[in-house]
Amino acid sequence: MKKYFQFDELGTNYRTEIIAGLTTFLSMAYILFVNPFTLSLGAVKDFPDELRIDQGAVFVATALAAAYGSILMGVLARYPIALAPGMGLNAFFAFTVVLHMGIPWQTALAGVFVSGIIFTILSLTGIREKIIDAIPVELKYAVSAGIGLFITFIGLQNAGIIVNNDATLVGLSDLKDGNTLLAIFGLFITVVLMVKKVNGGVFYGMVITAVVGMIFGLIKVPHQIVGAIPDISPTFGVAIEHLPDIFSWKMLGVVLTFFIVDFFDATGTLLAVANQAGLLKNNKLPRAGKALLVDATAVMVGAVFGTSTTTSYIESSAGVAAGGRSGFSAVVTGILFLLALFFSPLLSVITAPVTAPALIIVGVLMASSIGEIDWKKFEVAVPAFFTLITMPLSYSIATGIAVGFIFYPITMILKGRGKDVHPLLYVLFLVFICYFVFLRE
Ligand SMILES: Nc1nc2[nH]cnc2c(=O)[nH]1
DSSP states (O other), X not given: OTTTTTHHHHTOOHHHHHHHHHHHHHHHTTHHHHHHHHHTTTTOTTSOGGGSOOHHHHHHHHHHHHHHHHHHIIIIIOOSOOEEEOHHHHXXXXXXXXXXXXXXXXXXXXXXXXXXXXXXHHHHSTHHHHHHHHSOHHHHHHHHHHHHHHHHHHHXXXXXXXXXXXXXXXXXXXXXXXXXXXXXXXXXXXXXXXXXXXXXXXXXXXXXXXXXXXHTTSSOOOSOSSOOOOXXXXXXXXXXXXXXXXXXXXXXXXXXXXXXXXXXXXXXHHHHHHHHTTOOBTTBOTTHHHHHHHHHHHHHHHHHHTOSOEEEOTXXXXXXXXXXXXXXXXXXXXXXXXXXXXXGGGGGGOOHHHHHHHHHHHHHHHHGGGGGSOTTOHHHHHHHHHHHHHHHHHTOHHHHHHHHHHHHHHHHHHTTXXXXXXXXXXXXXXXXXXXXXXXXX
16 A cells, blocks of 8 residues: 555655645534535525425535545545535525526536536547637636635635725624624634644634634534434435526526536646645646546536535645644545534524634635736736635636636737737637626626
């Protein structure tokens, strides 16, 4: 086993890999509770209950999808990178697709499944490299940073910190509500833990916030901590049953967004974490095909279980910081997600003030790629900035991507650099113009 995972070449051992896997798990464990809350629109009080996805089933789907993706990434691609349902696309799934567009969650899950099929096919063919090379790095970084801003904005709203303002659209609340104060406390604690580099800072931040919420009577004390695994049948296989529902123009835009975002997110995250671990060869990712294939199949498997897009997690960098170098640490993380299946009673403790700090801080992590953009080049700064600012302001990842891809060829041509723009980007320019003219509601 040591040989398979190349412990000697990578200068690692079982102890380091187990600690790294545990560190990554603790850094990601919040998703077990935040994902069911987000996908079921827990923060939206007036949404009809019969239209909500079942929280218990999503909890199981989240754990199984994370276990599948992480174990396979460890065993097949042999990277210390764990997977779980992503926070960018679960917000898009819940707030844009289900809430704003009025698409049933069943159809949305079918859309996730199809985006996984597209991703799988591309991972198996050479088209993958062509797309990766065609997309300018500035736009890749801008997409992930913009998703970060979007997630933080959702967190600030869920916390009741940023509220509706008729004069200025949004503004700061009076910060007097008990739940808002609890969220601010949670944010403060999480920031302290993260700055102090405590392993699993986001997770422990949630635990402390929930306990303080119980002490102040804002959160009900759970009857038990360990319990039976919830029933997954409300969501299992629904993505397949509802495949016939996806044939609409609206769903075309949704599926493309699921696919494009995950494709950028996965390639960006794999490169960033592998680079941090010193695993790149000549600036390229060895076994990139296998790693992307794992990510792509995890999207399909996750959708069949009942969750939005499963993706490679940027939090894996915590495990790498703790010394993780081989796929063994990802396997450890995956096994811990399986054990977590028994902790579903804790779901009832997870309310908006508990999840909001996690959303806000994950936003900070994802926004860090802003630093990779060359702001001195105005022709790339404009499309990059428009992409990242449009995501929170339009409340849509898709719109942010579309705006960036429309402006990029324009500013590049104006600068006399039209030849540097890959032909595929001119095709995407037309696709996104059509998106604004025909697809958007
Ligand atoms: N790369 C990445 N990391 C995450 N960590 C939490 N959510 C996400 C996500 O959507 N993408």
